[in-house]
Amino acid sequence: MSHNETDSIRIQTRSDQREHSSPIYLTSSFTFESAEQARAMFADEIPGNIYSRYANPNSSDLIEKVCAAEGTEDGIATASGMAAMFGSIASLLQQGDHILAARSLFGSTHQLLTRVFPKWGITSTYGDISDYLNWEQLVQPNTKMLFIETPSNPGLEIIDLEWAGNFAKAHNLILVVDNCFATSYLQQPAKWGAHLVTHSATKYIDGQGRVIGGLILGTKELIKEVQFFTRHTGPSLSPFNAWILTKSLETLAVRMDRHCDNALKVAGYFEGNSEIETVRYPYLKSHPQHDLALKQMKAGGGIITLTLKGGGARAQRFIDQLRMVSITPNLGDTRSIITHPASTTHSKLSPEERAQVGISDGLVRLSVGLEHVDDIIKDVEQAIEKSK
Known part of the structure; x- marks a missing residue:
């Protein structure tokens, strides 16, 4: 088994041109050899690229590399970090559900929880990481998700991922961890029980202030739900930005x-x-x-x-x-x-x-x-x- 640093450099999609560096696939769609092949791909009976809103070799490269580093099964690349935060919640929750979240969150994530999701009947409660015992009292019958970021932005509060994983398991909650500050190189929340790991790839994954992008990584079961949501709501990452982020991972x-x-x-x-x-x-x-x-x-x-x-x-x-x-x-x-x-x-x-x-x-x-x-x-x- 190779190290994460090696996977981030060596994993890539290759064409029949024998290129050493991953090419950019600047195409909105892909052709089929036959009507039957098109039908089979749309029916998910056989793998293959259909449309770049669904998948593209560049975004697939990026997802495969980050999943290898995070220790997750599958993932989705999004157009921004906030698209990833939104998608990780909106794809899995519905009207009447409740989110339990750490109080220390990025400002825009706070806006999602307090001003956007309540419009659709999804409510949230904040817990203080200085008092883990009190979190037991914050769980409601309709609580479906535990959302945290560690280290937090900007206060650099550290949440015990082992505690979070055990707490989520005990209460049958989906644990979502924003891993943007640490990156997959420094921390792997999935090892501690996180079901989904999110990133603003705009930050350290790009590392040079060039492009905007986001990632949702996790179990195949949950990513299948996220994939349905993102395919039909359209926060897809452009092939060019995916290529930039894939190359950036080589030096992360x-x-x-x-x-x-x-x-x-x-x-x-x-x-x-x-x-x-x-x-x-x-x-x-x-x-x-x-x-x-x-x-x-x-x-x-x-x-x-x-x-x-x-x-x-x-x-x-x-x-x-x-x-x-x-x-x-x-x-x-x-x-x-x-x-x-x-x-x-x-x-x-x-x-x-x-x-x-x-x-x-x-x-x-x-x-x-x-x-x-x-x-x-x-x-x-x-x-x-x-x-x-």
Whole structure:
């Protein structure tokens, strides 16, 4: 059995042209040798490509590679990460169902649960990861799904995947884990009992800020339901973007090694800075769930958060003083990126909701890139000084 890093490089669809690198299949549809072959493929009696909204060799390459890394049976590629979040829920739940979710979620996922799905009679309740015992009381007779992300965006809360898998099994819930921050290289939720694993492939899987894409991975049984939903609602990933993401997977391991190494050094360097209230990073010993991160993650990832003294005004002055680090809502890029969640990615949450997930006005999210670590530290340090 080969290693994940090898599978991510070597798995690919090959044509009769003997190409070494996967070609791009820029076609909307595929031809058939006969009317009978077309009938058989549409009836799922024989495998084959029909229409790129259904499947394409490039998206199939991508799915096969990520499934090998995640340890899942099958998957679907979508046009964006949020299409993956939406599809993982909408394809499996119906009116009257209830979702139990961790309170710390990406801002747009929060909007789905609180403003979109209630329109169709799908409700949700949030649980606090600081009190796992209370989750037993949050399960309702109509609860069908447990939805979590770990590490969380942006607070970097770590949820015990072993607990989540056992809890979902005990209550017959579908466990969905957003694995975007860790990636399949650092963490495999399916090993702990996750039925579906979702990704915004826009982030680390692409890794260079070029394309948007998403992934839903899981058991064949559930992916069959997701596949029906996505085929007929149309959030399909373009062949070109699938090709980009497939090629990006070939360097995911080496990129994540550098992201993690840089992030740990940056977090450690600023942990004692007198102008910073808190530095949070999963592999710092000061992180509240440090031992848990060591248990289920290969390394700490590429995201750190800094909470600056002086609140939101100080945080914005700090951001404006950065000279190398980019100001953009993306993350997982080769370039280091800064974001102020309270006024951007999580601005639609109320102040009370942000406080509940640890997003203060002084908190900034730093996606640590692949630049030389000394240059990253130098830029952050001078911005701290100039923003006093």
